[in-house]
Amino acid sequence: MLSNKLLTKIHSQIPLTKHMKIDIIKYTKTQLFSTAPLDININDKGTAFAGSLSTLTTISSWGVCWLLMQELGFENTAIVILKNETVFLKPVTKDINCVTQVPSKEEILKLKEKLLFKKSGSITIKSHIIEDAQECVSFEGIYVIKII
Amino acid sequence: MLSNKLLTKIHSQIPLTKHMKIDIIKYTKTQLFSTAPLDININDKGTAFAGSLSTLTTISSWGVCWLLMQELGFENTAIVILKNETVFLKPVTKDINCVTQVPSKEEILKLKEKLLFKKSGSITIKSHIIEDAQECVSFEGIYVIKII
Numbered sequence: 343m344l345s346n347k348l349l350t351k352i353h354s355q356i357p358l359t360k361h362m363k364i365d366i367i368k369y370t371k372t373q374l375f376s377t378a379p380l381d382i383n384i385n386d387k388g389t390a391f392a393g394s395l396s397t398l399t400t401i402s403s404w405g406v407c408w409l410l411m412q413e414l415g416f417e418n419t420a421i422v423i424l425k426n427e428t429v430f431l432k433p434v435t436k437d438i439n440c441v442t443q444v445p446s447k448e449e450i451l452k453l454k455e456k457l458l459f460k461k462s463g464s465i466t467i468k469s470h471i472i473e474d475a476q477e478c479v480s481f482e483g484i485y486v487i488k489i490i
Numbered sequence: 491m492l493s494n495k496l497l498t499k500i501h502s503q504i505p506l507t508k509h510m511k512i513d514i515i516k517y518t519k520t521q522l523f524s525t526a527p528l529d530i531n532i533n534d535k536g537t538a539f540a541g542s543l544s545t546l547t548t549i550s551s552w553g554v555c556w557l558l559m560q561e562l563g564f565e566n567t568a569i570v571i572l573k574n575e576t577v578f579l580k581p582v583t584k585d586i587n588c589v590t591q592v593p594s595k596e597e598i599l600k601l602k603e604k605l606l607f608k609k610s611g612s613i614t615i616k617s618h619i620i621e622d623a624q625e626c627v628s629f630e631g632i633y634v635i636k637i638i
Contacts, residue, residue: 355534358542361509386503392571393548394506397541404540423540425577430570 344412345369348405359401362394369409374442376402383438390434395471399481400426402442403467407485410444410465414454418490424464426483434471434478442469453487462488492560493517496553507549510542517557522590524550531586538582543619547576547629550590551615555633558592558613562602566638572612574631582619582626590617601635610636 345366353360363382367375376398383394400423407421445453445465456463464486471479493514501508511530515523524546531542548571555569593601593613604611612634619627 351534356532356539356541358510358531358539362506383506384504386499387568387570391504391506391545392552393504393541393545396544396548396574397539400541400544420535422535422581423578425575426544427573427575429573433570 344409345374347412348408351408352401352405356401358397362397364398364401366405372444374402374406374409374444376405376440376442378438378440380434380437387433388435390438390471392430395430395434395438395479396428396481398438398440399428399442399469399471399479400483402440403469403481403483404485406442406444406467407465407487410450410453411487414450414457416457416487416489420488420490422486424484424486426481428482429480430478431480432473432476432478434473436473439472440469441472442467457487457489462486492557493522495560496556499556500549500553504549506545510545512546512549514553520592522550522554522557522592524553524588524590526586526588528582528585535581536583538586538619540578543578543582543586543627544576544629546586546588547590547617547619547627548574548631550588551617551629551631552633554590554592554615555613555635558598558601559635562598562605564605564635564637568636568638570634572632572634574629576630577628578626579628580621580624580626582621584621587620588617589620590615605635605637610634
């Protein structure tokens with residue numbers, strides 16, 4: 343399964359994701375579900391550390407880009423974040439649950455065309471940290487993808 | 491020294507900062523200098539992981555808020571990040587160096603008055619990751635401080 347490959351890749355190549363015990367739960371073609379336990383990612387207030395929340399959203403959105411590239415048949419790519427905006431709405435008091443949206447078919451098609459004709463393109467990805475059906479963190483990142 | 495207290499606090503209360511080997515180098519009253527080694531914070535491209543860069547800037551800016559609170563005599567506070575914007579300008583290829591700006595005297599005075607009269611206030615803090623005199627990451631965060 344592609345989501346297992348993603349987890350193996352990040353754990354082996356980005357050691358901090360393994361230490362944080364980031365896990366990929368499910369990839370449904372419209373959403374990627376990822377998690378990290380509270381204990382190792384705790385802060386001075388006993389809630390989830392903002393750095394861990396940023397890291398989980400950043401790598402989950404990156405992960406959606408990587409999954410899309412595999413599905414589109416672009417296996418050798420460099421995917422880098424260009425910028426992000428993160429809003430911290432509520433403290434996270436339990437294990438951290440992240441939901442990342444897969445972009446629309448139109449956005450993916452537009453990216454595919456750029457990659458085919460220009461060898462590079464960018465896409466916006468949104469991740470949210472959810473607890474008890476409430477949004478705790480809202481992340482929006484722009485990722486640049488280059489064919490290598 | 492106050493910067494040593496800050497390091498002891500984050501390493502003891504936010505375990506991820508200790509694992510990342512975040513260090514506080516110097517606090518000059520206008521800037522806070524912090525670092526993290528590349529090896530433990532590396533990504534799939536052999537450069538610094540965006541999650542680590544976000545974490546170092548986030549905690550360094552938080553640290554400046556905490557240092558300001560100690561200097562102003564507000565010892566019991568809750569300092570939380572409200573939102574941030576981060577721009578990744580260049581990849582970081584060596585150990586990570588972060589420079590965080592202490593806000594102006596006017597901004598600090600405005601915050602102090604809010605804390606005295608309303609028991610809470612917010613302030614914007616800027617951190618930059620610098621390599622070979624070039625800016626690699628630009629972070630701007632808004633922090634909310636409450637007297638508890």
